[in-house]
């Protein structure tokens with residue numbers, strides 16, 4: 209009798225204690241780590257002039273939920289130490305409270321890429337869009353691209369509107385651009401990778417999934433959002449085009465990460 213109740217107590221402790229311990233570890237430790245992921249993105253020989261172009265991809269700040277200004281400052285310093293050419297901010301700056309935009313962009317203004325910092329809107333930015341986002345990003349030196357493209361000598365960088373909350377139009381965005389230049393694009397939701405077949409697009413950078421945010425050992429992400437279920441995390445390739453999906457930085461809904469640390473992705477184009 210005594211043995212049985214002791215065994216029940218041990219089983220109950222394991223059943224309830226393990227998730228609590230994981231939650232505690234995720235919210236106190238893993239959520240505050242910065243994982244720098246480096247990936248090479250292959251280039252077709254005709255786009256060889258872009259060999260070595262280095263891009264930092266940051267996404268999914270959800271700064272009203274996350275709110276750690278010091279963490280963002282550390283992430284910005286890490287990007288600056290990498291001496292990248294471009295930074296792409298792939299959206300979801302907030303979950304719903306625009307008051308968090310100002311402290312976030314007060315940190316992002318310190319980004320110092322060689323060419324420029326570009327940004328696209330996430331579904332949450334679209335659902336809670338406010339003029340302050342335009343003013344704050346511009347003031348921070350961040351070029352927000354909503355179905356817009358910027359042309360350089362040997363490449364084009366574009367940003368497409370969120371497919372969940374906005375009105376994306378890749379075709380109209382690229383129509384006025386040079387037909388022979390390679391295109392690098394930001395598009396918040398990764399599953400949009402299947403919606404086009406344009407050989408000029410050498411790289412799509414996305415976030416949105418948080419890599420699942422909470423992952424189970426040997427299984428991976430437990431929950432993934434709409435438009436982020438086919439390509440949850442990492443580097444995917446179709447033909448000569450690449451998609452890189454980052455786990456992002458912040459947290460949403462539950463303030464923890466497990467087996468899925470915040471990430472800064474450093475992508476280098478390689479001929």
Ligand SMILES: [Fe+2]
Pocket residue numbers: 300330331332396415416417
């Ligand atoms: Fe999102």
